[in-house]
Amino acid sequence: MPTRRDFLRLSALATAAGCTLGRTSFAFAAGAPFAYGVQLYMVRKQAPQDLAGILQSIQEIGYTQIELFPLVYTHPAPELRKIVADSGLGLVSAHFDYASVPTKIDYAHQLGLEYMVCPMIPKDQWNLEGFRKAAADFNTWGQSVHAAGMQFAFHNHCYEWAPQGLTTGFDELMKHTDPAYVKLELDMYWLAQAGQDPLTMLxxxxxxxxxxxxxxxxxxxxxxxxxxxxxxHITELGKGTLNWAAIFAQAHKQGIRYAYLDQDDTALPILESLKENFAYLQTIKA
Incomplete structure (x- = not known):
């Protein structure tokens, strides 16, 4: 009988091969198992030297997904898609710098993505006017991304919750963006760093x-x-204070499928940290 890990690996291979049959409906089916991946930023020092090699190492640890970061967009999309597919990892999401989003929609489509994620609003826009401009941009880009067969999402940090009078930048983004076109990639650490409760926000x-x-x-x-x-104040999963069992239980209930490790810095050698994090993820029973 196939194991849960076999199922995740086969799903990743199907995605890497470009199989899209029923993909969207499956991704949000309540009860579907998580596909654990790594945000490429975590291996930003290794990727420029040997992208194929570090992807292979990630896959051998047991992760089934990779989420791309702009440092590898020097590769033509078909070439980059093949590098990822050859590693056996799935590719459904990638980060794109704020200013590059509207110019990278076709590139993202060629990669076979489901999600284009903006990871940061420019620092000179961390004010009410700037957040409202970002909201307007997100609505426009979200519609274009949707028209290309993908979804647009915003990734949070902590700066969005700095008080702005009686509101916050995050509240302004949520108030002025259309949920149909602007989704979220919630970073559990940065929510907690901003004094927010990850479970509540989920x-x-x-x-x-x-x-x-x-x-x-x-x-x-x-x-x-x-x-x-x-x-x-970052550490490996299970060494800190976040309630991962509750977080994953709620995410599982909501039909969230993809979860990416994004430990900005590690005290351990990077592959040891990746292994330790993956071992902890195997103890979570959503």
Whole structure:
């Protein structure tokens, strides 16, 4: 009888091969198993030297997905798609810099993506006017991405929750964007760093959350809205304070399928950290 791991690996291979039959409906079916992946930013030092090699190492650990980052977009889309497929990893999501989103829609489509994710709003827009401009841009881009057969999503950090009078940047984004065209990739660590409860946010925005980012947060670390070294209280999954069992149970209930490890920095050698994180994920029973 096929095991859960066999099922995840076969699903990843099918995605990598470009099989799309029933993919969208399956991805959000309640009860579907998680497909665990790695955000390429985590191996940003290794990828430029040997992209195929680091992808193979990620696949051999047991991850079934990779989420791309702009540092590899020097490859033509068909070539990059083949590199990922040859590694045995699935590819459904990738990050694109804010300014590049409207120019990369065709590139993303050629990669066979389901999701184009904007990971950061430019710092000079971290004010009410800037967040409202971002909301307008997201609505426009989201419609174009949707027309190309994909979905657009925004990835949070902590700066979005800095008070802006009686509101916050995140509240403005949610207020002024259309849920039909602007989805969310919620980063559990950055939610907690901003003083937000990940479980509450998952539930509140159930109609938008499609992807998760994973990293744990050390105990007794101060919260805040400033990005930089003072915001880095990151550790491997299971070593920190986030309630992963509850988070995954709720995400599973909501039909979320893809969860990407995105540990910005590691004290351990990178492959050891990836292995330790994957071993912990195997203990979670959603």
């Amino acid at each position: 539930t509140r925005y159930a109609n938008r959350v499609r992807l998760l980012h994973l990293k744990d947060r050390i105990a007794n670390a101060p919260t805040g809205f400033i990005m930089g070294p003072e915001a880095k």
